[in-house]
Structure formats: C-alpha cells, structure tokens
Amino acid sequence: MHLNKVALECRHISLSYGATPVLRDVNLKIEPGEFFALLGPSGSGKSTLLRLIAGFNRHQAGELLVDSQDISTVPPHARNIGMVFQNYALWPHMTVWDNVAFGLVERRESRDAIRRKVGEALELVGLSQYAQRRPAQLSGGQQQRVALARTVVIEPKLLLLDEPLSNLDKQLRVQMREELKNLQRKLGLTTIFVTHDQEEAMTTADRMAVLDGGVLQQVGSAAGLYDYPQNRFVAGFVGTANVLEGRVTSVGGETLSFQVEGLGTLTLPRPADAPAPGPGAIAFRPHQVSIGVRDEQGDASRVWLDGSVESAEFLGEFSRYRVRVGEVALVADQPHYAGIAMFEPGARVRLGIEPGQLRYLDA
Incomplete structure (x- = not known):
C-alpha cells in the first residue's frame, strides 16, 4: 500500500x-x-x-x-x-x-x-x-x-x-x-x-x-x-524560556544594548532584522544558563548576572533553580552528576549566559 x-x-x-x-x-x-x-x-x-x-x-x-x-x-x-x-x-x-x-x-x-x-x-x-x-x-x-x-x-x-x-x-x-x-x-x-x-x-x-x-x-x-x-508566545510554548521585558537602548554594527527592567543593561548579538530602539523582550532557555558560586571568575565572553537561589528542585537528569537577579526571577537548569551537591535556597550564585543564545523578541 x-x-x-x-x-x-x-x-x-x-x-x-x-x-x-x-x-x-x-x-x-x-x-x-x-x-x-x-x-x-x-x-x-x-x-x-x-x-x-x-x-x-x-x-x-x-x-x-x-x-x-x-x-x-x-x-x-x-x-x-x-x-x-x-x-x-x-x-x-x-x-x-x-x-x-x-x-x-x-x-x-x-x-x-x-x-x-x-x-x-x-x-x-x-x-x-x-x-x-x-x-x-x-x-x-x-x-x-x-x-x-x-x-x-x-x-x-x-x-x-x-x-x-x-x-x-x-x-x-x-x-x-x-x-x-x-x-x-x-x-x-x-x-x-x-x-x-x-x-x-x-x-x-x-x-x-x-x-x-x-x-x-x-x-x-x-x-x-x-x-x-x-x-x-512561541518562546514560552515551545520549550521553557526565561523572558525578560525591557527596551532596546542602542543598536550598533554587531551588537544591541537591551535594558531590562529591574536588572540592568545586557549586550547581545544584533539580529538580522535589527529592531529600532524601543520596548521589546529577550528570551533564553534554562539549560543555556550556567550556575556557579558568586566569587568564581567567569569566562569573559559570557553575560554574567549575580543573584541568589530562591528555590531548588531535583528532577533526576537535571536540577532546576529559580534565581533572583535584581527584581527578576530566572530559571537555570543544570545537568546532574552523582556526587555534586545542589545549591541551597539563599545561596549567592553567578549565572552565565552565552550572548549568542540570547534571542530578541519584538512582539
């Protein structure tokens, strides 16, 4: 047939x-x-x-x-x-x-x-x-x-x-x-x-x-x-996403500056269709966020955010953290390996995000 x-x-x-x-x-x-x-x-x-x-x-x-x-x-x-x-x-x-x-x-x-x-x-x-x-x-x-x-x-x-x-x-x-x-x-x-x-x-x-x-x-x-x-909507419905509301403050040749309410300014790669300065949002996935102790020196190419752990869930393959950064709560997923201790609620941590994983959303 x-x-x-x-x-x-x-x-x-x-x-x-x-x-x-x-x-x-x-x-x-x-x-x-x-x-x-x-x-x-x-x-x-x-x-x-x-x-x-x-x-x-x-x-x-x-x-x-x-x-x-x-x-x-x-x-x-x-x-x-x-x-x-x-x-x-x-x-x-x-x-x-x-x-x-x-x-x-x-x-x-x-x-x-x-x-x-x-x-x-x-x-x-x-x-x-x-x-x-x-x-x-x-x-x-x-x-x-x-x-x-x-x-x-x-x-x-x-x-x-x-x-x-x-x-x-x-x-x-x-x-x-x-x-x-x-x-x-x-x-x-x-x-x-x-x-x-x-x-x-x-x-x-x-x-x-x-x-x-x-x-x-x-x-x-x-x-x-x-x-x-x-x-x-697509960012939040297809998979899990952190969505940060804010506004584009400047657009350069390679980069775009984005001011997040209650968090500060982030720099991300300029999208092909560069937006005009004004309101928008950026999204990134929880598994694209690395989490470490606050005092560690991080890779300079990443966007680093200091925060504190609000909650921690053990889900088997990975641990999911909710981290307060300024006035914003972000979700970070970390692969689980035997013998690695989880961060406790209240722990002071640093989140690292590769700029290339940040997505500008204009609607």
Whole structure:
C-alpha cells in the first residue's frame, strides 16, 4: 500500500462562530508527504482547523486547496480525507476485521478487493492475528492501531489525527509516537496531527505550526521554533524560556544594548532584522544558563548576572533553580552528576549566559 502524496494549502482562511473569531487569516502550506503538527493550547483553533480540512465545519473566508484544487465546497464524504478521532470511534459490536472493512463496504468494493486491502492494512499495523476480536478485547494502543488501519485502508489523500495519543499512558505514548512516525514514512501519506503536547510535536513532525487565539504564530521545524522563536508566545510554548521585558537602548554594527527592567543593561548579538530602539523582550532557555558560586571568575565572553537561589528542585537528569537577579526571577537548569551537591535556597550564585543564545523578541 503506497499512497499519493498531496499538498495542502490554506489561503487567508477565517472562521467565526457568531461574533467569536476562531481562525483569523490563516495562511499555511503543507508539502506532499509531510508529517505536519498543529500545536497550541486549548482553544487556540487547532482542532477547528483540522475539522475544517476534513469538511466538518466551513470557513467564511479564504480557500482550502488540495493539490491546487479548492475543496471548500466539497462535502466531507467526497473529499477522500481520513481522520482518526481522539476516542478512536470504533464500532464496539463489530470485529477488528469488520471495523477496518467498514469504509470499503460503504464504497461497495468487491469482496476480493476488501479481503486484500483489509489484510494489508492489518499487517501494516501488526494486528493480523487480532482480526476476529472485538475492540473491548484490545488494549488502548491496539485500538488506536485499528483506528489507523480503518483510516488508511480507504487510501485517503490526507491523514488527519486529532490528539491521537492523549488517551494512552506515558510509556505507551512514546512507543506509539514511534510507530506512528514509521507508519507515516512507510505510506508516504501527507499527515496532519493536532496536539497540545510540545514533546509529541517535536519528536514526530517534520514541521509544525503554533497557533494561539486563532492566529498562526510561527511555522517551522522543531529546532527552528525552539532556537529562533518569533515572539513571546512561541518562546514560552515551545520549550521553557526565561523572558525578560525591557527596551532596546542602542543598536550598533554587531551588537544591541537591551535594558531590562529591574536588572540592568545586557549586550547581545544584533539580529538580522535589527529592531529600532524601543520596548521589546529577550528570551533564553534554562539549560543555556550556567550556575556557579558568586566569587568564581567567569569566562569573559559570557553575560554574567549575580543573584541568589530562591528555590531548588531535583528532577533526576537535571536540577532546576529559580534565581533572583535584581527584581527578576530566572530559571537555570543544570545537568546532574552523582556526587555534586545542589545549591541551597539563599545561596549567592553567578549565572552565565552565552550572548549568542540570547534571542530578541519584538512582539
């Protein structure tokens, strides 16, 4: 089973429920064969966008293109788009085989074609020997595989997954994440999945779009969004970030001076699109901060800040410190090694940040 790779494009899509805007001027292009994630908090519009692609709701403005054809007015059953719902929506009274065959029977395919395609789909998800069981006799992970087999057996143009792993426990989620990625690679099927879990998106998707308040905040690879967030929301939602509010006081050839409220002036490398003097923010990640005792002489190339530890948490792989610097509280993560004592609350420490890891945010 190898399926067509199609492109999907949203052009200026807007949708409101009554007077409430849910999607605002969404522009997005998903490449053929791409595994693409829609990431955002509850109420961000990500599930609405997924359902809109499936045809379960309609946008009031814009175009929805599959391989350059606008499908906005095509009813859901005629779009040939497969969707796996969060609760799997399996028929409890039917066997696994009959669940998977359901879409093909509806399409009145021949008995031989159904036998061949269902057999292939069950083999693909490793459930051939469970064909005569009912969903209640399967584990959560197996039920999800049945839902996937039922969806891919109709050879859809697109595969849509709505929070596909949220009903599974953590260990199974990690395993299914891997399986999902392998299945998608094997099929070469353009896949869009919705999640609020940044780790899920970062480990599986080729690229992702971050939504908030119905607005597309940023699109890119996991590393691109993590390393170069475009605004405060993306910096805080993709990973953990320290965000310092302040203002740009001067912009030189190579550097930019940034005055942080309650902390002082920091110097960081000038971004490609240099901002004009005025309000903004800078962000950096907790693991990019080194922490040492106050009197140690530090590397001159770093930005050094003196502070005191407010709280310390041991998290196994690393220790997380909350450090008060002036009027600002910063988070610093340090890798844990056996035999290294943690800093106690109240300890006077120095934080070191590489200037190249500081990111200027203008929105």
